[in-house]
Amino acid sequence: MTNPPPMPQEPPAPRLPGPTEPPREQKPGPARQPDAFAAPADPFAVVADAVDGMRDELAGLADQFRRRLLNDRETRRGLDGLLAELDHAHRAAEGRIVQPLLYDLVLVLDRVERVAGEAGRDDTFAGSVAGELLALLEKYGMTRVPVVRGPFDPATQEAVSAVAALSPEQSGDVAEVVRHGYRMDERVVRPQQVRVYTDR
Numbered sequence: 001m002t003n004p005p006p007m008p009q010e011p012p013a014p015r016l017p018g019p020t021e022p023p024r025e026q027k028p029g030p031a032r033q034p035d036a037f038a039a040p041a042d043p044f045a046v047v048a049d050a051v052d053g054m055r056d057e058l059a060g061l062a063d064q065f066r067r068r069l070l071n072d073r074e075t076r077r078g079l080d081g082l083l084a085e086l087d088h089a090h091r092a093a094e095g096r097i098v099q100p101l102l103y104d105l106v107l108v109l110d111r112v113e114r115v116a117g118e119a120g121r122d123d124t125f126a127g128s129v130a131g132e133l134l135a136l137l138e139k140y141g142m143t144r145v146p147v148v149r150g151p152f153d154p155a156t157q158e159a160v161s162a163v164a165a166l167s168p169e170q171s172g173d174v175a176e177v178v179r180h181g182y183r184m185d186e187r188v189v190r191p192q193q194v195r196v197y198t199d200r
Contacts, residue, residue: 102142103189106182109133113180137182145181145192149174156181158191165197173197 109130116126134144145156151172152159163175174194181192 098140099142099184099189102137102140102184105133105137106142106190109137110179142182142184142189145183145188147177147180147192152194152196156183156188156192158193159196160193161195162198163195165199168199170197171199 112126112130112133116130137143152174157174158181160178165171165173173196175197176195177192178195179193182189
C-alpha cells in the first residue's frame with residue numbers, strides 16, 4: 001500500500017501581538033522644520049560682526065598709512081639733503097665763476113664813476129652807464145656797502161688815510177669815502193675805503 005504524497009506546508013502566518021503584548025512603538029526623530037519657519041538671525045550679532053570687520057579693515061589701512069607716511073618723511077628728508085647740497089654747489093660755482101666777473105665789473109664801475117665825477121665835467125652818459133652797471137651788479141647779488149657818516153667800522157671799512165679832526169668828538173669818525181665797498185649776501189667782497197678823522 002502506497003503512502004499518499006506529502007502535503008505542501010504553508011508558510012507560517014505572521015505573529016500578531018497577543019492581548020498581553022503591547023504593540024511596538026517607533027520613537028519619532030527630531031522633526032525638521034522647513035526653512036521658512038527657521039528662527040531669524042539676531043540683528044545685533046550681524047551688526048557686531050560687520051563692525052568688527054570694519055574695525056579690522058580700518059586698523060589695516062591705518063597701519064598702511066603710517067608706513068607710507070614714514071616712507072614719505074624719509075624721502076622728503078633725502079630730497080631736502082639733495083637740495084641743500086645742490087644749493088651749496090651752486091654757491092661754490094658762483095664764487096668761482098660769477099664773483100670774479102662781478103669784481104671786474106666793479107673795477108669798470110670805479111673808472112666810469114671817476115670819469116663822471118671829474119671836476120668841471122658834466123658827463124650824463126657816464127653817469128647813466130654807472131647806474132646800469134650798479135643795477136647789473138645788484139641783479140647778481142653784489143650790493144654796495146652803504147655810505148654812513150659816523151664811527152669807523154673795521155668790519156666793512158678800510159682806512160686809507162687820516163684827516164686832522166676839528167674837534168675831539170670827531171676823532172675816529174669817517175671823514176670821506178674814497179672808494180665804494182661791495183658785499184655778496186653778508187660777506188664783504190671789497191671793503192669801503194675811507195679817510196678817518198684823527199686828533200693827531
